[in-house]
Amino acid sequence: MNTPLRTTNRRRLLASAWLSFVLLLALLAAWLPLPYAPATTDLAHVAEPPLQTAAAYPHHWLGTDPFGRDLLANLIFGARTALLVSVPAALFSTGLGLMLGSFAGFWGDTNLRVALGYWLASGSALLAAFLSFAGFWSTTAFLLLSGFTLVIVLATPRLRLLRHLAAFPADRLVMSAVALLESIPRLVLVLVMAAVQEASVFNLLLVLSFTYWTGPARLIRADLQRVKHLPYIEAARAAGLSDFSVLLRHALPNASRGVRTAFPLSIAALIGLETTLSFLGIGLPAETASWGRLMATVRLEPAAWWLIAEPGLLLLGTMLALRQLAGTRPTTV
Amino acid sequence: MLRFLLIRLLRLIPTAWGIVSVVFILSRTLPTDQLLAQVLGEQLDVGSRTITPAERQAAEQAVRHRLGLDEPIFYFSIQRASTSVGPQWHWNGLQNQYHRWWRDLLRGELGRSYRDNSPVAQVLAEALRCTLPLTLLAAALAVGLSLWLALWMTQHPRGRTFLLTALYSLDTLPLFVVALVLLYSLANPDALALFPAYGFGSYELADSWPEAVGIYLYHLVLPILSLVLITLPGLIAQLDASLQQELQTAYVITAKAKGLAFWQVVRHHALRNALLPVVTLFTDLLPALVAGAVIVEVIFALPGMGRLLADAAATRDYPVLQAGVLLITLVRLLSHSIADSLYLRIDPRIRSSS
Numbered sequence: 001m002n003t004p005l006r007t008t009n010r011r012r013l014l015a016s017a018w019l020s021f022v023l024l025l026a027l028l029a030a031w032l033p034l035p036y037a038p039a040t041t042d043l044a045h046v047a048e049p050p051l052q053t054a055a056a057y058p059h060h061w062l063g064t065d066p067f068g069r070d071l072l073a074n075l076i077f078g079a080r081t082a083l084l085v086s087v088p089a090a091l092f093s094t095g096l097g098l099m100l101g102s103f104a105g106f107w108g109d110t111n112l113r114v115a116l117g118y119w120l121a122s123g124s125a126l127l128a129a130f131l132s133f134a135g136f137w138s139t140t141a142f143l144l145l146s147g148f149t150l151v152i153v154l155a156t157p158r159l160r161l162l163r164h165l166a167a168f169p170a171d172r173l174v175m176s177a178v179a180l181l182e183s184i185p186r187l188v189l190v191l192v193m194a195a196v197q198e199a200s201v202f203n204l205l206l207v208l209s210f211t212y213w214t215g216p217a218r219l220i221r222a223d224l225q226r227v228k229h230l231p232y233i234e235a236a237r238a239a240g241l242s243d244f245s246v247l248l249r250h251a252l253p254n255a256s257r258g259v260r261t262a263f264p265l266s267i268a269a270l271i272g273l274e275t276t277l278s279f280l281g282i283g284l285p286a287e288t289a290s291w292g293r294l295m296a297t298v299r300l301e302p303a304a305w306w307l308i309a310e311p312g313l314l315l316l317g318t319m320l321a322l323r324q325l326a327g328t329r330p331t332t333v
Numbered sequence: 334m335l336r337f338l339l340i341r342l343l344r345l346i347p348t349a350w351g352i353v354s355v356v357f358i359l360s361r362t363l364p365t366d367q368l369l370a371q372v373l374g375e376q377l378d379v380g381s382r383t384i385t386p387a388e389r390q391a392a393e394q395a396v397r398h399r400l401g402l403d404e405p406i407f408y409f410s411i412q413r414a415s416t417s418v419g420p421q422w423h424w425n426g427l428q429n430q431y432h433r434w435w436r437d438l439l440r441g442e443l444g445r446s447y448r449d450n451s452p453v454a455q456v457l458a459e460a461l462r463c464t465l466p467l468t469l470l471a472a473a474l475a476v477g478l479s480l481w482l483a484l485w486m487t488q489h490p491r492g493r494t495f496l497l498t499a500l501y502s503l504d505t506l507p508l509f510v511v512a513l514v515l516l517y518s519l520a521n522p523d524a525l526a527l528f529p530a531y532g533f534g535s536y537e538l539a540d541s542w543p544e545a546v547g548i549y550l551y552h553l554v555l556p557i558l559s560l561v562l563i564t565l566p567g568l569i570a571q572l573d574a575s576l577q578q579e580l581q582t583a584y585v586i587t588a589k590a591k592g593l594a595f596w597q598v599v600r601h602h603a604l605r606n607a608l609l610p611v612v613t614l615f616t617d618l619l620p621a622l623v624a625g626a627v628i629v630e631v632i633f634a635l636p637g638m639g640r641l642l643a644d645a646a647a648t649r650d651y652p653v654l655q656a657g658v659l660l661i662t663l664v665r666l667l668s669h670s671i672a673d674s675l676y677l678r679i680d681p682r683i684r685s686s687s
Contacts, residue, residue: 176348179348183348183352184665188642192646195647275507276508279509295510308510308517315507315510316502316506319506
């Protein structure tokens with residue numbers, strides 16, 4: 001059963017409209033004329049159901065949580081937190097995955113052959129960079145290392161010993177890093193890493209990016225392994241293009257389609273992770289508004305259905321819209 | 334076959350070592366002031382008399398020594414000296430926390446919990462006693478249900494569309510939302526109070542063992558249901574896709590042509606091949622469910638592995654955290670190897686090529 005094109009378009013339009021609505025709310029959160037700030041506690045109106053216009057003025061349109069905080073403000077600022085964490089984390093992790101995955105997929109284990117001399121040179125340059133970056137600055141060591149690098153670089157074309165080519169096991173390196181990260185369930189890994197960090201938006205972002213890049217990396221690697229044997233790549237090589245421009249101009253635009261469609265999905269997954277972590281009370285500082293934290297307050301007031309329903313519906317709508325954008329519909333062929 | 338498995342198992346060791354080392358170093362480089370203050374507060378009865386700073390320092394040192402935090406973390410440490418030119422590398426020898434942890438681990442000692450000073454192995458065993466029935470039952474149910482539903486869907490096209498759409502929307506929600514909705518709609522005195530909301534109940538006090546099992550299972554219904562609901566969409570989507578693909582193939586047409594009933598074609602011909610791509614999903618289920626158990630156990634207040642990890646992470650109880658991560662990593666890696674050997678067993682094509 002194929003869905004007609006018009007329905008698909010209408011669904012996509014709806015999804016984009018919803019997402020831009022959430023995005024606008026998140027962007028303008030600080031300037032919207034909200035009656036209450038998200039952290040303000042109105043102790044006279046605790047756990048109030050939505051649309052109780054008689055009770056308080058200004059009204060709590062969407063009700064309050066057990067601490068008397070306005071739900072409307074918390075939902076809007078929660079949207080801001082969710083997007084502020086998930087979108088940059090998705091960008092970072094996809095970028096990182098794209099880099100490492102194309103490195104592994106395009107060159108494989110044998111194709112990146114570098115002269116021994118350049119190996120040594122890059123090794124000592126890296127060491128020098130690491131030492132100065134880590135703050136262990138010492139002028140003698142730095143001068144020695146950079147001098148060594150320079151000498152090796154100049155000597156490599158002339159000495160036969162240094163010209164000997166050695167293959168760089170790009171694929172094996174990247175894939176073992178992927179295997180290492182994926183050997184723990186992601187939630188447990190993120191939980192542990194977020195718990196040992198100080199709670200802040202930036203740290204959470206780092207933790208999410210460094211645990212999430214494996215998915216895009218695997219995707220791009222698999223696609224590149226398929227694409228790099230196609231005749232047009234061979235033609236590009238035969239035309240004399242360098243490895244790098246073949247990869248960048250010809251192979252990647254074709255191979256990155258999977259990653260591009262998966263991008264909204266990774267945003268959705270990261271929003272899910274963020275809300276889950278906030279629900280558990282880990283990762284974000286306690287005063288940051290978040291959908292997950294809001295839902296956690298239902299434990300204090302089991303009768304307050306709106307504490308689950310409102311953030312839950314927002315979450316459901318956002319996730320469905322993101323999936324719709326990615327183009328993964330239930331496959332009812 | 335055996336040799337293959339052995340090689341796979343040997344290959345696991347560096348991965349497990351890497352993961353645990355990273356967790357170790359990450360957790361130990363953090364300030365431990367909060368932890369120390371907590372332990373000190375329990376130990377010193379501050380209310381009865383005032384303690385001098387010197388006494389406090391001595392007590393702190395004693396606690397550090399007892400927890401093994403007074404030793405250096407790794408084999409070497411780098412200190413930035415302000416006077417001399419370069420960094421100071423200091424070789425700490427074998428008297429360091431990292432070395433000691435591994436030495437104890439190889440002797441089978443996992444250390445003691447920082448919080449209540451009970452042996453970590455015992456803490457883990459108690460947690461596993463709660464988590465294993467939960468996750469095993471959930472995994473078995475999920476596998477059974479997904480197989481049954483996928484087979485059912487081959488014969489009911491209309492039900493299939495509906496089911497896939499429903500599962501698709503279910504799949505978008507994080508586990509904690511599903512569990513919360515279940516909890517507050519089915520175990521809530523203000524809504525429907527069909528099921529108990531937390532814990533295991535007092536099944537030890539039951540008169541006979543069938544009754545005890547009954548109480549136990551009754552308390553597990555909602556946790557298992559939420560775990561099954563969250564794993565079902567992925568399993569069914571994969572299984573259904575591969576079944577549909579198999580049903581297009583020539584051998585299925587042949588089977589139909591020779592007059593077999595559709596049910597038999599699906600059951601005996603298509604399903605066996607359709608299971609191939611799903612094997613990894615099945616073997617990954619148990620470790621994945623342990624991660625899911627983190628949330629379910631927090632929501633339904635079950636004293637299991639997931640909750641233990643979450644609590645240990647929140648209170649920086651490193652020995653428990655590390656042992657837990659080690660255990661989960663080992664199970665996950667083991668299940669990967671089992672998947673690989675299963676592939677070898679069930680697919681002769683792979684066997685002949687390897």
